Amino acid sequence: MHVVVPFAATDPKTRLASVLTSAERSTLARAMLADVLTATVEVGTEPTVVSTAPLDLDTLSLEATIRDAVSVTVDDRPLTEAVNARLPPNHDDAPTAVIMADLALATPDALVTLFSRDADVAIAPGRSGGTNALVVSHPDFRVDYHGASYLDHCEIAREVGAGLETVDSFRLSTDIDEPDDLAEILIHDTETDRAPACLRELGFALETRDGRVGVARFEETTRE
Amino acid sequence: MHVVVPFAATDPKTRLASVLTSAERSTLARAMLADVLTATVEVGTEPTVVSTAPLDLDTLSLEATIRDAVSVTVDDRPLTEAVNARLPPNHDDAPTAVIMADLALATPDALVTLFSRDADVAIAPGRSGGTNALVVSHPDFRVDYHGASYLDHCEIAREVGAGLETVDSFRLSTDIDEPDDLAEILIHDTETDRAPACLRELGFALETRDGRVGVARFEETTRE
Numbered sequence: 168m169h170v171v172v173p174f175a176a177t178d179p180k181t182r183l184a185s186v187l188t189s190a191e192r193s194t195l196a197r198a199m200l201a202d203v204l205t206a207t208v209e210v211g212t213e214p215t216v217v218s219t220a221p222l223d224l225d226t227l228s229l230e231a232t233i234r235d236a237v238s239v240t241v242d243d244r245p246l247t248e249a250v251n252a253r254l255p256p257n258h259d260d261a262p263t264a265v266i267m268a269d270l271a272l273a274t275p276d277a278l279v280t281l282f283s284r285d286a287d288v289a290i291a292p293g294r295s296g297g298t299n300a301l302v303v304s305h306p307d308f309r310v311d312y313h314g315a316s317y318l319d320h321c322e323i324a325r326e327v328g329a330g331l332e333t334v335d336s337f338r339l340s341t342d343i344d345e346p347d348d349l350a351e352i353l354i355h356d357t358e359t360d361r362a363p364a365c366l367r368e369l370g371f372a373l374e375t376r377d378g379r380v381g382v383a384r385f386e387e388t389t390r391e
Numbered sequence: 392m393h394v395v396v397p398f399a400a401t402d403p404k405t406r407l408a409s410v411l412t413s414a415e416r417s418t419l420a421r422a423m424l425a426d427v428l429t430a431t432v433e434v435g436t437e438p439t440v441v442s443t444a445p446l447d448l449d450t451l452s453l454e455a456t457i458r459d460a461v462s463v464t465v466d467d468r469p470l471t472e473a474v475n476a477r478l479p480p481n482h483d484d485a486p487t488a489v490i491m492a493d494l495a496l497a498t499p500d501a502l503v504t505l506f507s508r509d510a511d512v513a514i515a516p517g518r519s520g521g522t523n524a525l526v527v528s529h530p531d532f533r534v535d536y537h538g539a540s541y542l543d544h545c546e547i548a549r550e551v552g553a554g555l556e557t558v559d560s561f562r563l564s565t566d567i568d569e570p571d572d573l574a575e576i577l578i579h580d581t582e583t584d585r586a587p588a589c590l591r592e593l594g595f596a597l598e599t600r601d602g603r604v605g606v607a608r609f610e611e612t613t614r615e
Contacts, residue, residue, distance in 0.1 A: 280559075291561075292561065292578075292579075294565075294575065295574055295575075295603050295604050296574065296597075296603075297603075313602065314599040314602060315578070315597065315604040317578065318578060318597075318604075335500070335501055335560050335561050335562050336559050336560070337515075337561045337563070337564035339561070340561035340564065341518075347519070350519060350520065351518065354516075354519075354520045354541065354542060373520075373542075375538040375539055379519050380538070
């Protein structure tokens, strides 16, 4: 299993700009990347970060055993092209998994569930029809991340005759794009993950409003 | 396994009021209830709808075999009280499952995953820290649906010494509360479910905006 983790290294997570500065968004994006890489290595894979710009892995504070299993390649093409260049070209090739770098809730258990599917294409959809993680073993399947990518990928699989399985995972369905998503990181906090620690350091905490849980920022000392 | 499906029979789904009339919200709520009941019966249980007001099951258009397995009881107390009155009082009692009536994406597979856990308390969290579905077999555990109920339930389980397992399911994490949630019903449509058919009849269809998928309403003939 080849594991690819696409990473937007420059000005990431722009939809969080209302609550985080550019530097803070970069810090959070790297913390989430580190958590995703750790989970993928813990299930026995050696992931490749496909980064839009050079990335120094030593800045991610990975444990040494995790760090040694990760490699980086720079590819500044749009996401769809960069991923399609890495999908298996032949039936006998190992499957390729594509895991988004902002799946802050990804756990080894959730990844094992995804990786153990026997379908030509296995997809863990996100909310609003995104494709948060997928595994491709069919040589004719190609991705298209524009628009409603989950439904498009279902259609592409049908067109090329690839069997498709949808993986039912809340953790893999949760990508961190918008301010409301930050609550999920703190609700499903673990002691070892970097993303919740990063948010807490930035002054965020859970807050209940109107019977729902969101985040509030109680310290803004690090804002530019 | 006792299965309880709480149902707000009067003026349901008020947070959808910006896109659906009261009558339409009632229609959609009953379609989702019918889908949830069908999934629960298909895994071999005989669910009880705990309704805040009298409910005629014959208005739900259930298949006869499903209809025969469902019963209704009226309990107009707040949700927390109505559920706590139905949790197992003794260690030897059968576990009680509580499944919210707006889990429109619930499938038999997702429910089997929930029902097969061996923990004292198993919870399928929703977004924003809700408790969308749970199974209780510990006699001292009680629910509290106010606020961040998932985190509160984790704490209550610790307090009474009950082992807790979190069930990782996107389908069970998806409750239909707000207009954006309606897209999930259409994205993960099945041919037999009532909720997507109901939305289509009301004129809703998927629409891609800004690279994300939402719903738009193209016919408003049924609006009051």
